[in-house]
Amino acid sequence: MRPKKRSALIKPSLLLEATSHTAMGVAVGLAFAFLVTHIAAFGIATLINYSPTPDVIMLNVRGHMRDNLWYRSDPDGVSNHVD
Numbered sequence: 001m002r003p004k005k006r007s008a009l010i011k012p013s014l015l016l017e018a019t020s021h022t023a024m025g026v027a028v029g030l031a032f033a034f035l036v037t038h039i040a041a042f043g044i045a046t047l048i049n050y051s052p053t054p055d056v057i058m059l060n061v062r063g064h065m066r067d068n069l070w071y072r073s074d075p076d077g078v079s080n081h082v083d
Helices: 012-038 044-049 054-073
Strands: none
Touching: 012 044, 012 054, 044 054
């Protein structure tokens, strides 16, 4: 009779899944931010253009949308991302 093998603490398939979820979250966040800031019907670009520093605000909006979806894409609900 064969002895039972211990399961690995971190399985490669789980690590790959967590990495792919994070990458998908970043991609979806950036795509959503791009669409929202470039489609005039949403009115976000108009509000950004009225601000004193539109370039900085645009980068902040995209960054916050990306990070929000990045955090939500983490399968454990815990993110290791630190600003």
